[in-house]
Amino acid sequence: MSGSRCDGVVALTGGVGGAKLIWGLAQALEPSALTVICNPGDDFEHLGLTVCPDFDTVLYTLAGLADPERGWGRADETWAFMAALETLGGETWFRLGDRDLALHVERSRRLAGGEGLGTIMTDICRRLGVDQQVLPASDDPLRTMVATADGELPFQQYFVRERCAPAVRGFHFAGAAQATAHPRALAALSDPGLRAIVICPSNPFISIDPILAIPGMTEAIRAAKVPVVAVSPIVGGAAIKGPAAKMLAELGQEVSVRTVWRHYGDLIDGIVMDTCDARLAADADHDKLAALVTPTVMTGPEERIGLARAVLAFAGSL
Amino acid sequence: MSGSRCDGVVALTGGVGGAKLIWGLAQALEPSALTVICNPGDDFEHLGLTVCPDFDTVLYTLAGLADPERGWGRADETWAFMAALETLGGETWFRLGDRDLALHVERSRRLAGGEGLGTIMTDICRRLGVDQQVLPASDDPLRTMVATADGELPFQQYFVRERCAPAVRGFHFAGAAQATAHPRALAALSDPGLRAIVICPSNPFISIDPILAIPGMTEAIRAAKVPVVAVSPIVGGAAIKGPAAKMLAELGQEVSVRTVWRHYGDLIDGIVMDTCDARLAADADHDKLAALVTPTVMTGPEERIGLARAVLAFAGSL
Numbered sequence: 001m002s003g004s005r006c007d008g009v010v011a012l013t014g015g016v017g018g019a020k021l022i023w024g025l026a027q028a029l030e031p032s033a034l035t036v037i038c039n040p041g042d043d044f045e046h047l048g049l050t051v052c053p054d055f056d057t058v059l060y061t062l063a064g065l066a067d068p069e070r071g072w073g074r075a076d077e078t079w080a081f082m083a084a085l086e087t088l089g090g091e092t093w094f095r096l097g098d099r100d101l102a103l104h105v106e107r108s109r110r111l112a113g114g115e116g117l118g119t120i121m122t123d124i125c126r127r128l129g130v131d132q133q134v135l136p137a138s139d140d141p142l143r144t145m146v147a148t149a150d151g152e153l154p155f156q157q158y159f160v161r162e163r164c165a166p167a168v169r170g171f172h173f174a175g176a177a178q179a180t181a182h183p184r185a186l187a188a189l190s191d192p193g194l195r196a197i198v199i200c201p202s203n204p205f206i207s208i209d210p211i212l213a214i215p216g217m218t219e220a221i222r223a224a225k226v227p228v229v230a231v232s233p234i235v236g237g238a239a240i241k242g243p244a245a246k247m248l249a250e251l252g253q254e255v256s257v258r259t260v261w262r263h264y265g266d267l268i269d270g271i272v273m274d275t276c277d278a279r280l281a282a283d284a285d286h287d288k289l290a291a292l293v294t295p296t297v298m299t300g301p302e303e304r305i306g307l308a309r310a311v312l313a314f315a316g317s318l
Numbered sequence: 319m320s321g322s323r324c325d326g327v328v329a330l331t332g333g334v335g336g337a338k339l340i341w342g343l344a345q346a347l348e349p350s351a352l353t354v355i356c357n358p359g360d361d362f363e364h365l366g367l368t369v370c371p372d373f374d375t376v377l378y379t380l381a382g383l384a385d386p387e388r389g390w391g392r393a394d395e396t397w398a399f400m401a402a403l404e405t406l407g408g409e410t411w412f413r414l415g416d417r418d419l420a421l422h423v424e425r426s427r428r429l430a431g432g433e434g435l436g437t438i439m440t441d442i443c444r445r446l447g448v449d450q451q452v453l454p455a456s457d458d459p460l461r462t463m464v465a466t467a468d469g470e471l472p473f474q475q476y477f478v479r480e481r482c483a484p485a486v487r488g489f490h491f492a493g494a495a496q497a498t499a500h501p502r503a504l505a506a507l508s509d510p511g512l513r514a515i516v517i518c519p520s521n522p523f524i525s526i527d528p529i530l531a532i533p534g535m536t537e538a539i540r541a542a543k544v545p546v547v548a549v550s551p552i553v554g555g556a557a558i559k560g561p562a563a564k565m566l567a568e569l570g571q572e573v574s575v576r577t578v579w580r581h582y583g584d585l586i587d588g589i590v591m592d593t594c595d596a597r598l599a600a601d602a603d604h605d606k607l608a609a610l611v612t613p614t615v616m617t618g619p620e621e622r623i624g625l626a627r628a629v630l631a632f633a634g635s636l
């Protein structure tokens with residue numbers, strides 16, 4: 001974004017569901033108008049490599065390389081590496097495709113050489129033809145830890161290895177207090193041309209909270225003084241994807257868009273809920289929160305673009 | 319080898335040519351009788367991974383996984399990783415196949431965790447069904463540096479990236495003086511059951527000298543007091559494979575099996591030369607060295623086994 005335009009949008013996102021809306025926003029906006037801040041809490045070290053699942057899902061989605069069925073990784077992927085690794089006795093619970101692996105190896109090599117994560121990923125975005133500014137929330141490591149009935153687990157162990165089976169009691173974002181918000185993320189949030197901040201339909205607890213836990217990030221969002229709208233990942237009392245609904249229940253919270261907007265509290269100016277949740281719009285109004293009721297299930301490209309346009313128009317109306 | 323047997327063989331080897339004879343020896347001997355000491359000088363750090371080309375060629379050859387055409391890497395290999403890496407701007411001059419990559423990633427992960435290279439590779443050998451004892455000459459890094467007319471180059475940059483084009487002036491084995499010979503290699507050399515030491519038809523300067531440069535290794539070979547026989551990689555004034563002939567010429571030496579045996583000097587008790595070099599047997603005799611004249615070009619499995627048996631019989635006769 002430059003100071004001379006006034007159509008800037010900053011979007012906060014996790015993986016799959018958020019990435020779909022990011023793709024829609026990318027079709028609805030000039031590339032230079034969109035800055036994406038990705039959840040770093042899913043990142044982890046695996047097989048000696050730094051893997052950034054949420055960032056990479058956004059990257060692959062914007063680059064047109066994402067696998068549309070699986071929801072993670074690349075389309076037309078092959079698995080020769082994993083098969084060979086298994087014969088060597090290596091860890092295979094987190095599956096890395098042969099093409100996807102190149103990203104992890106190259107990123108890890110450059111990180112070891114002292115480059116910042118944001119610089120590396122910006123370069124890789126360019127090489128894959130992604131012109132939007134996609135940023136990690138921080139160059140510093142931040143790792144979501146899941147407190148469960150079975151003890152604390154690193155996020156991917158909870159999410160992939162244990163398939164979200166252990167009952168969740170809470171979350172801890174290791175490294176968050178020491179992390180510095182990415183300077184270009186803060187710059188986008190303080191750009192005079194910014195017109196809206198969008199919180200994508202990602203899990204508030206494990207996809208958005210890690211971003212907000214970085215010192216200065218929440219303050220920068222408030223200081224931007226532009227409409228902040230969140231799109232609910234909970235639709236009709238269930239999660240579109242992922243463990244959000246199970247988590248809410250285990251945390252003793254109502255599995256509802258209401259929990260989403262109350263979680264964000266006064267950080268947001270508007271909530272976007274699915275048409276099937278229309279009856280809750282009055283409750284939002286009661287909470288003095290603007291609500292947009294619109295189809296939010298992004299089954300295809302038209303739905304992604306339609307939701308993006310609706311969200312932008314909603315923010316513009318606030 | 320156990321102290322109660324007397325058929326132990328230790329073989330020193332580099333990559334492709336040496337690995338063929340190692341395979342032949344493996345067919346001719348009980349698995350427990352053969353200890354292979356691999357050249358560590360070709361090892362290097364690439365893409366953040368520790369790659370051990372000569373060791374891996376021996377491993378894949380013994381495991382029946384080697385590509386018979388290419389001379390390196392695995393058969394039925396795929397290259398999706400390399401293709402993806404290229405689109406990310408990564409280094410592609412050293413090609414790592416998708417299956418081969420699993421070995422480098424798993425080895426590097428375990429090295430970073432503090433395990434010794436020999437321990438890791440012994441475990442991986444077992445998993446790939448290799449029952450012979452295959453060892454790196456040292457757990458410590460030793461890197462062959464090539465002095466050329468264009469300056470000093472790390473070995474793989476000279477060998478693969480520059481395709482051996484720069485004229486060679488000499489070699490330096492970085493780290494050799496600080497390296498500790500692998501204790502199991504020394505144990506095999508001092509085992510009372512040892513009956514022969516075989517120097518495979520590998521490049522003396524860049525495949526065998528790095529092993530011999532490790533403090534204590536040459537001394538252990540001499541102290542074994544068993545016949546030491548070298549198989550010439552130079553046949554009829556040319557190298558079967560690799561840059562040995564070009565190197566010898568650039569170093570101002572005769573491209574001949576004579577240069578090989580004189581290079582090893584009194585470390586060896588016998589030289590194995592190809593039938594096409596039969597006329598040089600008298601020269602070996604003049605140098606007071608036993609010579610075996612036999613077909614040494616290993617075009618297929620029969621030739622590998624035939625040469626292995628001939629070499630063992632020759633050593634047994636000394």
